[in-house]
Amino acid sequence: MPSNIKVRKKTTRKNNSTDINLLVNTETDDVYFEWDRHKIVNALREEGGVGERTAKNIAKSVEQRVMDSGIKKITTSLIRELVDNELFELGYQKKLEKQASISLPKSDIEELIFSKSQENSNIGTNNPEAIQFSLSETALKQYALQEVFSEEVAEAHRTGKVHVHDLGHPTRIYAFSKDTKLIVKIDGDIREMTLEELYDCVDGISLQINETQHTKECSHSDMFVLDRNDWVKLNRVIFSDEVKDMVEFSVGGHIVKVTSDHGCVVKRNNRVIITRADEVKNTDEFMYVMKESVDGNMPNMQEKI
Incomplete structure (x- = not known):
């Protein structure tokens, strides 16, 4: 392969960690490397689990296509696309999934910026923080469907048979239960x-x-x-020493367990009322869970559900 073909890869200059956190004087450079098809072979074997012979054949095919194109400079992202195309043509769908990168098309990013998502009701407006949250959550949703959940669950979510709520938080604990220690x-x-x-x-x-x-x-x-x-x-x-019955609620993804006489703020018939936990109805809308009652007065608000 001619050595005048350069591979371009974006890297970030090393800076003080404070500068990086503050985004001060942290620039991205284009670093160029000599063409080396062995890097493709290594990536296929390490990331995709492809056998050595197949990986070498794919690398040779990609190298030939690059050489035939007459291109002098090529990005690593374009090389990845060419490799993915070879995997697809050879029927390596499973290997392609392991090799796949997680990204968002420009049109999808613009859709997130200019429209309101109904997935997370906690995001009220499209302010900058909400947009950043949506972008990162969208990438994590892709990762969760590919790596966290089984193919059956992922396919059921994609086709609408089930809805996996908070899919964009695969690293968070959804529910945790322990004893009273x-x-x-x-x-x-x-x-x-x-x-x-x-x-x-x-x-x-x-x-x-x-x-x-x-x-x-x-x-x-x-x-x-x-x-x-x-x-x-x-x-x-x-x-x-008193033994009390416990009541458990599942509200908005939260599991709340309180004593039967615990004060709860609910909306019933368009009115906000305080009622005992064991008197909460299925048609009530939870507003708050009470922390404690103080001398029979209005309880302190602990958490809005």
């Missing part, structure tokens, strides 16, 4: 314990609230409980 940090020592063990561990004075509940004020200055996002200082522990 908590992660507690005492004087920097992290341990796992039940609520009862935590109550016994607190060195405060036990006070009786009513017939079934006792409370302890935590006097320890370095005692924390792991919440959803961070460590939270432990100020008080309430222990109850």
Whole structure:
């Protein structure tokens, strides 16, 4: 193969990590390499799992097409397209899927910019953040259908037989269930314990609230409980002997489990009301889940579903 054919690949200049995060003075250069069909062979074997003989034949065919075209400079993306075409003609659909790149056509990007998607109701308008979210989510949806879910599930989603909600979040935990143990940090020592063990561990004075509940004020200055996002200082522990029924709701992709007498804000007959969890109807629209009731007054709002 003539050595005057150059392969162009886009690379990013190395910069300080702060500059990269701030997008300051980070430029993209075109780097040129000498033509080497062995790189095609290696890519086919490593990415597509193609046998060595087949990979060499495909590389030779691509090399011949490039040489016959008379082109002097070629991009790596065009080489990939030529390789994909060879795989398609040889009937290597499965290998082609492994080799496939995830990308969005320009028309699809413009569609995301200028129109409102109904997939995620949390995105209210096409502001810049929403557009960036949609673009990244679209790429991750392609990845999830190719690599995460089985072909049967992916095909069912594509044909509309089922709808996989939040498909663009394959790296996030959708639901998590565990026992009632908590992660507690005492004087920097992290341990796992039940609520009862935590109550016994607190060195405060036990006070009786009513017939079934006792409370302890935590006097320890370095005692924390792991919440959803961070460590939270432990100020008080309430222990109850009362056994209550639990009610579980599935709302908007969230699983909410509360006691039967827990206060819930719902919309019923176009009116917003507060009702017990065990009195929520199937026709009610969930508005909020209550954190706690305070002296019988309006409960604190914890999370909008």
